[in-house]
Amino acid sequence: MKVLITGKGGQLATELIKVFPNKFDVVALSSHELDIVDAESVERSIAAVKPAIVINAAAYTAVDKAEDNQQRAFDVNYLGCENLAHACKAAGCSLIHVSTDFVFDGKKATPYFVDDVPNPINVYGASKLRGERGITNVLEDAVVIRTAWVYSGTGNNFVKTMLSLMQNKPELSVICDQIGTPTWANGLAQFILHIASKYGEGERQSLVPKPVTYHWTDAGVASWYDFAVAIRDLGIEKGILKQAIPINPIPASQYPLPAERPSFSVLDKTETEGSTGFKTTHWRHQLDKMLDEYTEDSKLSEGKT
Numbered sequence: 001m002k003v004l005i006t007g008k009g010g011q012l013a014t015e016l017i018k019v020f021p022n023k024f025d026v027v028a029l030s031s032h033e034l035d036i037v038d039a040e041s042v043e044r045s046i047a048a049v050k051p052a053i054v055i056n057a058a059a060y061t062a063v064d065k066a067e068d069n070q071q072r073a074f075d076v077n078y079l080g081c082e083n084l085a086h087a088c089k090a091a092g093c094s095l096i097h098v099s100t101d102f103v104f105d106g107k108k109a110t111p112y113f114v115d116d117v118p119n120p121i122n123v124y125g126a127s128k129l130r131g132e133r134g135i136t137n138v139l140e141d142a143v144v145i146r147t148a149w150v151y152s153g154t155g156n157n158f159v160k161t162m163l164s165l166m167q168n169k170p171e172l173s174v175i176c177d178q179i180g181t182p183t184w185a186n187g188l189a190q191f192i193l194h195i196a197s198k199y200g201e202g203e204r205q206s207l208v209p210k211p212v213t214y215h216w217t218d219a220g221v222a223s224w225y226d227f228a229v230a231i232r233d234l235g236i237e238k239g240i241l242k243q244a245i246p247i248n249p250i251p252a253s254q255y256p257l258p259a260e261r262p263s264f265s266v267l268d269k270t271e272t273e274g275s276t277g278f279k280t281t282h283w284r285h286q287l288d289k290m291l292d293e294y295t296e297d298s299k300l301s302e303g304k305t
């Protein structure tokens with residue numbers, strides 16, 4: 001089965017390429033090869049590749065920059081999604097799209113259900129919500145997967161930022177009153193593979209009978225502070241870090257940023273686990289595995305093995 005992945009080079013696309021087995025004919029295209037904002041580019045690529053499924057891993061993910069680049073954030077995260085949905089509909093292929101916990105305002109104190117009412121509090125979240133709706137309004141068998149706090153060995157993310165700061169700073173202050181769930185991009189890619197594998201199981205050649213939204217993160221709950229402490233402690237244990245620098249828990253009010261973030265954005269996965277049969281793994285266990293892989297990859301690139 002042919003699968004087209006957008007956003008090649010990003011964290012998720014990189015892991016998707018790794019986890020999809022050979023029985024899938026995977027074509028991944030970078031933003032230079034397929035610009036999702038350009039409707040013609042989208043139509044051309046889908047017509048040329050003829051995929052059964054498109055996985056949209058392309059997005060504008062710079063949360064703070066989006067506040068000043070609203071137009072670009074909406075172009076990529078909304079128009080780009082609509083372009084993909086229309087092209088998939090015309091070509092008769094299915095679309096798996098990835099969205100975010102930042103569609104919620106964070107005012108709940110218990111995990112968000114799929115049908116809780118979204119109310120984004122920053123430009124990035126608002127653009128992603130428009131993207132979700134742009135897709136589900138057009139495509140009958142769209143799959144939208146909301147995830148959160150994604151990290152991997154590729155690109156920019158909290159884990160790599162923390163490891164770098166922990167090697168260069170005497171101490172760190174990290175927000176303790178924003179609560180969510182870290183998610184290893186590799187686990188998310190495995191979940192997407194599980195969903196893609198269901199293609200064609202039903203009567204129609206489609207993924208699902210009607211548009212569906214899943215919540216998918218790793219299991220458990222953490223503040224950015226908890227996450228930073230785990231990164232430090234596992235970093236020491238694995239020899240990535242030489243010393244354990246102090247980490248001070250601070251409120252978000254003491255770390256002002258251009259974009260406001262939800263103070264609580266844990267996603268409830270029980271419905272997703274029940275309907276897909278795919279189980280989440282605790283974030284700390286996933287972080288442990290990611291750091292092992294990261295250490296191995298660093299050794300390889302330094303020619304130490």
Ligand SMILES: NC(=O)C1=CN([C@@H]2O[C@H](COP(=O)(O)OP(=O)(O)OC[C@H]3O[C@@H](n4cnc5c(N)ncnc54)[C@H](OP(=O)(O)O)[C@@H]3O)[C@@H](O)[C@H]2O)C=CC1
Binds near residue numbers: 013056060101149151
């Ligand atoms: N990172 C996170 O913490 C979270 C991410 N998500 C969602 O998960 C998905 C994957 O995120 P992640 O892998 O982390 O993102 P990355 O920022 O790592 O990668 C995004 C990719 O999208 C590409 N891209 C940007 N604009 C376009 C465009 N116009 N056309 C085609 N490609 C484009 C980028 O290419 P280039 O570099 O060339 O611009 C890049 O390769 C996104 O939908 C994101 O919103 C959800 C929750 C958390």
Ligand SMILES: Cc1cn([C@H]2C[C@H](O)[C@@H](COP(=O)(O)OP(=O)(O)O[C@H]3O[C@@H](C)C(=O)[C@@H](O)[C@H]3O)O2)c(=O)[nH]c1=O
Binds near residue numbers: 148149161
């Ligand atoms: C570097 C640093 C960050 N922080 C805080 C700021 C922020 O609230 C939090 C995380 O910062 P980041 O900029 O890495 O993450 P951020 O861009 O907020 O991450 C979000 O990205 C988008 C794409 C999503 O969809 C979300 O799910 C979420 O993952 O850590 C500290 O408290 N201390 C520090 O030293």
